[in-house]
Amino acid sequence: MSNPKHDKGEHYLTSPKAEPFLERLIFNNRAVILVAFFILTLFLGYNAVKIQPDASFERMIPLEHPYIVNMLDHREDIENLGNFVRIAVEAKEGDIFSKEYMATLEKITDEVFYLDGVDRSGLKSLWTPNVRWVEVTERGFQGGTVIPDGYDGSRDSLEQLRQNILRSSEVGRLVADNFESTIIYAPLYEKNPETGEPLDYSNLSQALETKIRQKFEDQNPNIDIHIVGFAKKVGDLIEGIASIAWFAGITIVLTTILLFWYSRCIAGTLVPVLSSIIAVFWQLGILRLLGYGMDPYSVLVPFLVFAIGISHGVQVVNAMAIEAAKGFDPLTAARLAFRALYIPGILALISDAFGFLTLLFIEIDVIRDLAVAAGIGVAVIIVTNLVLHPLIMSYIGITKGGVKHVQNHGEKQDRKWRVMSYFSHPGVAPVSLLIALMGLGLGIYYKQDLKVGDLDQGAPELRADSRYNLDNKFIIDNYSTSADILVVMVATPEEECTRYPVLRAMDTLQWELANTPGVQSTASLADVSKTVAKALSEGNWKWYELPRNQTIINATIREAPPGLINTDCSLTPLLVFLEDHKAETLRTVTDRVETYIAENSNDQHTFKLAAGNAGVEAATNEVISKAKNMMLVFVYAVVSVLCFLTFRSIRAVACVVIPLVLTSILAEAIMAVMGIGIKVATLPVIALGVGIGVDYGIYIYSKLERYLLEGKPLQEAYFETLRSTGKAVMFTGVTLGIGVVTWIFSPIKFQADMGLLLFFMFLWNMVGSIWLLPALARFLLRPDRMVAKAREAESKR
Known part of the structure; x- marks a missing residue:
């Protein structure tokens, strides 16, 4: 005897209007596609295991910044370039x-x-x-x-x-x-002068x-x-990357346990994990084929790819379990799940990808590499988790235990969803918005203290008790010359760098810098000339001055130390030893030098910033400071446009995007309170948090809109939304959080910082979509107009 629900489903599936072309293409060629997946996985997996660690001094600095351009132009003429x-x-x-x-x-x-x-x-x-x-x-x-x-x-x-x-x-x-x-x-050489191989x-x-x-x-x-x-x-x-393997194993085990607890289905547990692992291998294999390696910053991207893959896999398992509980066979359940999810899934993943790709605007190659790696990873997930996963499940299906779990927990879950649906109630929604406004105010207040750059001595990428930072502390404590060196380059015509006006201008700048907070000491060719002039005058300090006679100047610099003058006397460096490399110190000193350059450079001598490790960090801080706001504007613009193209409503865009904005502001406030500066390691977190966080809102709103268009009141529509996708969205937030929370224990501090911030953003974005989105919908959406507009559009077809 045929199942009426099954018959209805079959009719629904064979209706040309209801059945998308993409669905027919995929599910009518299941065997061929799976064989292609298998071959491609073997090929890309082989390349993935051969990917090598990759790091380069030049890839970690903003090569297009004027400071770095000046430094590289004169790299053969001066020492203390930073490497x-x-x-x-x-x-x-x-x-x-x-x-x-x-x-x-x-x-x-x-x-x-x-x-x-x-x-x-x-x-x-x-x-x-x-x-x-x-x-x-x-x-x-x-x-x-x-x-x-x-x-x-x-x-x-x-x-x-x-x-x-x-x-x-x-x-x-x-x-x-x-x-x-x-x-x-x-x-150090950046490249071997004999072989040309990078260091x-x-x-x-x-x-x-x-x-x-x-x-x-x-x-x-x-x-x-x-x-x-x-x-x-x-x-x-x-x-420290070696420890990542342990975190990967722990993440996979924890995720598998939670998936089984969620689905009570072996297939619904193992297939999403397998699909997400395949996505990671595809991503790494493609990166190797494109000539990329894994640097310390992009090594965390595979974690994100796995977590994102699991989060979308959960949606597939959830949708199939609901359809299987209605009595549909595995193939039909898989097709219905694909049909319901492929549009919001692709939209969410494209939003993720564009969120990552905004990092390409930052002129630092390691951040651009991270953007490429993350973008490739998200593109791969579209194929593996929205195509491969449903195809495998169409053969296996949800087990009886999984179907029984859905059926047995329906009533109990309904009571929970009924309570949570009050987030959209007319009496509760204003309270939610008031709480959100208070959170927004606190976030804006505390984020004012957010700094760009390093806020501590030593290497902030590593733990304070790491061997490197302990070594750095030893050198700081025992040597009066700082390891943080800013080099101001003084360029002149050939054979002109020792002229009196040049040395006088350098000496004047040194005096100004000596009275600048954060400067420990300075050194230049002018010091050599003054010291030798004093020595020639029986050590009398009255003669510690630049000679005005050029012949005497030439005599005083004859024994100048190497590194203070180049071979054709067209460039001489002025070394500035700083107390630390904190962002505030670098900004204060470079501002003072730039002011002096604007007032004193001429045809005889041109002052140029900046070489040295402090010069590199100053340039990096400046690039990040300028890029941060532009990146945020772009990522929100892209997410908003994609949401508008999908939902055709400014109000819908506001419902999805406003919770993301609140999360971004709160995350920056947390960074300020915890003393985490915006730098190469933490800047990508902002884009990643927004790009991935939009997934929740898209899944929630797409379901909510569907029920509103059926004519249900807002609270009832939100209740049905929670029944169908609420558990999956909440589990997605937890899964994404677990995917990054293990980083907190990394020996590499910037990984720990990224893990903490992403953990907060993933969970809080989930909370925002469940709690704040329906409250915003109560004030922004007009269900009656939405229905009328939909009917009008349908009548014109």
């Missing part, structure tokens, strides 16, 4: 003036010299010939290498070494203020650990080694 490592070798007992310590320092210097990626010509250590001392005697200038000729480790030679160090300018730079450690400074940060970091730190600390228990620098920081970030 270097500093290795502090500490004597745990005693000081550096021992035969044993100096012998170890020599061996470490030799080992660093042969590391791949080190610019050997710029290597500095007490043992390198470019570290010298100079003094003025009655016979004129005398000088030499800091390591005395004939050094043999004896007491006399060590005493001579002490004198040479004191006569050099390296105390506080290469030699600690307390003489208990020294630094090996190693500039492998992972290998370099491992070499620094095994060939330098572990090797020499094991050989000499009296030695501690501290290593800082961009390359080491990136290496530690890449190393």
Whole structure:
């Protein structure tokens, strides 16, 4: 005997008007499509497992910013460009003036010299010939290498070494203020000059650990080694990626358990997980084929792809379970679920993709790479979770246990949904809007303190107690010269960089910077000239001034240290040592320099910002500051346009988008309160939270609109909406939250920050769609007009 519901469903499915072409194309060719999926999964999976970690100094900086353009234009002329490592070798007992310590320092210097990626010509250590001392005697200038000729480790030679160090300018730079450690400074090539291969940060970091730190600390228990620098920081970030595998496993296990609790169906549990894992493999495989690797920032995107895939898979399982409970067979249930979900599903995923792609406007390659990775991931989910998932389920179907679970929990769930439907009640909706306005006010108040850039010393990407940050703290505490260096480049015509007007302009800028908050000290060619002029005048401080006679100036800079003048005397750097690299410090100093540049650059000399690690961070902060608001405007504009094209109503757009705006403002307030600045690592969170968060509102509103057009009152329509999709939307929020909450325990702090912020945004966006959207609908929607408009449109067809 035929099932009447089944017969009705079959008729409904075969109706040309009701059956979309896309549905016929997919379900009439199930076997062929599944075979194609299998082959493609094998191919892309093979490429996915071969994807390699990828990091580059240039990809993490805004290459189009004027500061960076200036820096790269003169990269061959100056040091301190930002990509270097500093290795502090500490004597745990005693000081550096021992035969044993100096012998170890020599061996470490030799080992660093042969590391791949080190610019050997710029290597500095007490043992390198470019570290010298100079003094003025009655016979004129005398000088030499800091390591005395004939050094043999004896007491006399060590005493001579002490004198040479004191006569050099390296105390506080290469030699600690307390003489208990020294630094090996190693500039790095971004590309191997022989092979053209990019610097492998992972290998370099491992070499620094095994060939330098572990090797020499094991050989000499009296030695501690501290290593800082961009390359080491990136290496530690890449190393932290290894822990991601554990988080991935935990996420998959937790998600699987929750899915089974939700569906009580083995197929409804395993198929969404399998489809989402396939989506991750497809994404990684496509990225590798396009030439991308996984840098420390985009490595988290596969987590998002998996979580988004699960969230849409839940909708399919939910819809199929409801249809199966009505008595439909697996194929019919799958087709009905696909028909109900493919339009809101594709809209939601396209909104996700455009939310990610707004990051392409930010002129930093790692953020653009993240945007590409996320965009590809979302495109893949459209295929795997909206096509592959229903196709597999059309063969397997929802198990009897899953159908029974839907049937048995109907009444109990209805009571819950009936209570929640009061969010749209005329008496409750105003209270909800008042609470939302209060939250909006608090968010706006607290987000005023939100800063751009780093807010702490050290590497904020890593935990405060990480080895890198402890090493950085050691160097800050023991050396008077900061590791945060801003380089102002002074360009002149050839052979003109030592002219008096040029040096005078530099000296004036130095004086202004010395009186600028955040500046520790400065150094330039003008200092050298003044120091030597004083020395030539028997050390009388009255003569510590720039000579006006060019011949005397030429004599004073004859022994200028390397790095303060280029080969054709067309560029000389002014080094500014900062107290830290906090955003406020960088902004204050660069503003002062830019004001001076505007007033003092001329045909004889042009001041240019900026090189050094502080210059790079200042440029990055400026790009992020300008891009943040533009990115938000664009992502909201795209989401609003897509919603309008789908629902054809400004009121509908307001219902979906306003809860997202509230979430964005509250998230920024949380960042301000927790001391999390907007930077390369956290900026993408804003777009990701909006792009993914819109999914909830789209699913809720699409159902609500359907029931309103059937003529149901708003509260009754919202009750039916909750009955059909409320559980799935709530579970989606929890699933997305679980997909990122494990990041909070990452050893990499920026991953923990991203996990916390995304966890909040995913859950709060879900709350907004369930709680605030119906309250807004009570005031914004006009159901009678919606019905009349729909009937009018239908009559014109």
